[in-house]
Amino acid sequence: MSVENAVLALAGLMIVVSVALSWLFSPLWLILTLFVGLNLFQSAFTGFCPAAMVFKMLGLSSDCNSSGG
Numbered sequence: 001m002s003v004e005n006a007v008l009a010l011a012g013l014m015i016v017v018s019v020a021l022s023w024l025f026s027p028l029w030l031i032l033t034l035f036v037g038l039n040l041f042q043s044a045f046t047g048f049c050p051a052a053m054v055f056k057m058l059g060l061s062s063d064c065n066s067s068g069g
């Protein structure tokens with residue numbers, strides 16, 4: 001799995017968990033959904049993504065480093 005796929009999977013999981021928690025317990029859990037969305041939005045413009053840095057430290061490879069062929 002690449003870093004990019006792992007970041008997307010984590011973001012999707014966090015959104016699903018947040019929505020489930022807000023439905024089961026409190027609407028305040030939607031703040032987590034807002035945080036995930038804002039993080040994805042800012043990373044599209046800045047290229048800074050803390051989750052990607054963690055996944056790189058864990059040894060996942062980036063799609064950008066592979067040679068197109």
